[in-house]
Amino acid sequence: MKQEPGQSINSFLSQMQGIWDQLELSEPSWTCSEDSAHFIVYRDHLRLIQFLISRSDAYESVQSSLLHRSPLPTLDNAVAELLYEETRRGLLQTRCPDTVLAAPSQPSHISSPSSTSRHSLCRKIGAGHFPQDCPRNPEKWSKNPSSTSAPPKPGNQSRFKPSSHSAAVADDVLNDSPSSTLSVNDVAEIVKQIMSNSGTPSSSALSVTSGNPTWYFDSGCCNHMTSDPFSFISKQHLSHYPLIHTADGSHMPVDHVGHVSTSTLSLPDTYFIPSLKLNLISVGQLCDLGFDLHFSRTGCRVQDPETGQTIGIGSKVGRLFELINLSIPHRPTIPPQSAASVTSQNSLELWHSRLGHVSFSCLHPLVSSGLLGVVSSKKFDCLPCQLAKQTALSFHLSTSVSSAPFDLVHSDIWGLSPSTIMGGFKYFVIFIDDYSRFTWLYLMRNRAELSQIYHTFVTMVKTQFSCHIKLFRTDNAMEYKSEEFLRLLKKNGTITHRSCPITSQQNGRAERKHRHILDTVRALLISASCPETFWGKAALTAIYTINRVPSPTIGNQTPYDRLYESSLDYSMLKFFTNSSVPLFYDSDETHIPPSDDFTAPPEMSLS
Structure with a gap:
């Protein structure tokens, strides 16, 4: 058995676990507890080797490292490392810059990325400029004799006055100042100044893409919730928002509700809570949507019972279940007008039940004549009828004949x-x-x-x-x-x-x-x-x-x-009857019996 290309580790482990469970039924029963313990250790090592050599060649380096360890790791530890490697590779494939600022291009002597720090924007004041050109930089004051006491205004900076052909790109903005942070409003203000200075706002754009935040499954969470504002693709403002009560007794307000969509997640009806520290997926909310969740020592799986498809998986990290992928399928809802029109009609199934599970051939004339009112003609299968009215299939009639007597x-x-x-x-x-x-x-x-x-x-x-x-x-x-x-x-x-x-x-x-x-x-x-x-x-x-x-x-x-x-x-055959007239006569054959003897009543006999 070999892992198929593109198959996840959890899916492949489930297949292997099914085979191991079947083989476990044929294992011997040990009377000695010490022998049983030795056998369990041997079986676990064997399962580890079977699992690793059946993996895809894409993880050959990790598998070789695990197999050459002394002592060998447990199966749980090996699976955890492989899941970590699988998650890491998935993030590397889908990761993009955290923040991208785009403006009209400028000559190459400004946009040339010769030094990463040179093109990182300064965050000490609101205007856009490079750290080496910051007016609050003491070194800048010492080199500029004209600046004696106070730094110049940010609006007078000429080195960051882009023309109609200028461009600036920032990735991981301002790692130079660890004590300061750049908010979304600051980024928007910088972009606004760039656009106003360039004079061509229609040709500039802002694209902000969040990273891949970590989500955890939480059975004590009342609703999906996150603090990442960039993961929402749609928002819905309600007249009243609930307060989220935490374990320490504090409260967190909900800012809005919306649909979260990332490269690994699609989650409707999610709370945005700015003060939240973790991104949580509500187990109860998934169950209310009709999905099944299976938790095991290797991870968790979210399954749609209607289609049997696995729509989400998670890995077990410590005692937490971290999300790897989840995509909730869209289920169309009936508009209020349509729902009202349906409820105003009596369905065919309803009348079928009211009339004692009558057959459709008998129900159709009543529907056609209008005696039952307006009835929707949607077909359906009645399970009680199938169970109650089923008949045994007839056996094939055998007409075979043997080739010889008494065979x-x-x-x-x-x-x-x-x-x-x-x-x-x-x-x-x-x-x-x-x-x-x-x-x-x-x-x-x-x-x-x-x-x-x-x-x-x-x-x-x-x-x-x-x-x-x-x-x-x-x-x-x-x-x-x-x-x-x-x-x-x-x-x-x-x-x-x-x-x-x-x-x-x-x-x-x-x-x-x-x-x-x-x-x-x-x-x-x-x-x-x-x-x-x-x-x-x-x-x-x-x-x-x-x-x-x-x-x-x-x-x-x-x-x-x-x-x-x-x-x-056939001449000797007689019919089956019981009518006969007895004849009584003396043993003397010469004696002629009286005529009364011939009128005796008929008696029962068979002939």
Whole structure:
């Protein structure tokens, strides 16, 4: 992993930390605290080396210095030094002169920068002149015999009377006089005199650019605030300004509110407080704007949750978090007139909720007819509807067919039956050959009989068809996972397949066969007017007929024809009924029963 060009140190460290956190899950657990401490030291050194060798080549000198130290620095110290170097380089790239004064140019013998101190303006009096020409300079008085007692007026200085082609440039004005300071008003007065002396004010200009002041994140600050007047690009004067209360009980007045913009910062709604010593970014104000702030041992990050973008970063300097870069995105606000017009209309979402989350196809006629008044037609997605009305996706219908009999057998258990039939049967189990779709049905008194019934079925397959069951597919019923049943499968060399838990659709072939059988059973019982206690007989009859009905899955062949490879004789089939008239006669065949015996009421039986 290598740091990408232009990627910040904090961003790259976050990626590395994510990898280290994943690797930490696989670290061994130490029983000895001393061994654990040694391992942590080794791991930290390893992480330091990994982080440094993965850095960009632009920091090779710093990385080499860190790697050749003895002992090696901690990861936190190394990151702090790299962040300092990154910040320093950023400031060098964006730094410009603190103060620039521009006026019409003058001949080269005046504007030539042969000596920096010569072209630095004197600040002892208000007029513009060089320090060596200052009237208050004692050396100047001694060299000028005409000046005996008092310095001449600043307006009489002829050496700083620029013509229409003069120019003067000052950078770090007046470092000669450490006891004096030059205010913005002084600079403006000097420029005013230059412009008035030159006589061409329209061709002169003043450009004042502040440096890169340091900003700190502050969780106890009520609002963004600064004392730098040059960082404001717009100002807003309010009728009432709050007083800022400090920790020592004093108060600081707010001069105005405006938008701060520098090379590394864009901050709206910022207080200008002249008496403030530090530039502070309010953590609470950023949170009110909807941004997320993450503080860690390496720095802090400001993130926009709507876009997921990191809009600002800061480095940890001591116990303070110093800003590196922050740019708050502009979010358009609704004008008061527009907001009033929107609130006067009922939204489509509002009526959708009022009418019980009705569908849009039903809501549209009401909107078109005007029964709901003026309704905005803005589309929206209703999350409650998506959660409440969602349906499970349908499973793909499988039409696959095995290449040989008993290569794959499907099985499933049905029951408990609501009524017990003769013999105490309450369940049945089916076995389906995937090749022929032929189905065998066995009645069961309880589910524990499955192993015995399967053994009987396997023996029948071996005897009648000389085949072995290769794959056995079921659901996750406990009977199919019992030790006895698994031993039986293993003994016969059969591989078992099970569907996922609570996903009966994956055993769909057996489930659909259940439905087919039960539908046929109900039809037989209703047509024969039989009670439910005869469902067992009806199920055996149903499976007998189903095996003799053509199936489109196997090319409209019957399962019987495909398995036995022989044609069927349908002449022996009878319908399922219960109406019959009993015939009672004496054991003596020569005895003719009376005619009353033939009028006995019909009794229940199946044929």
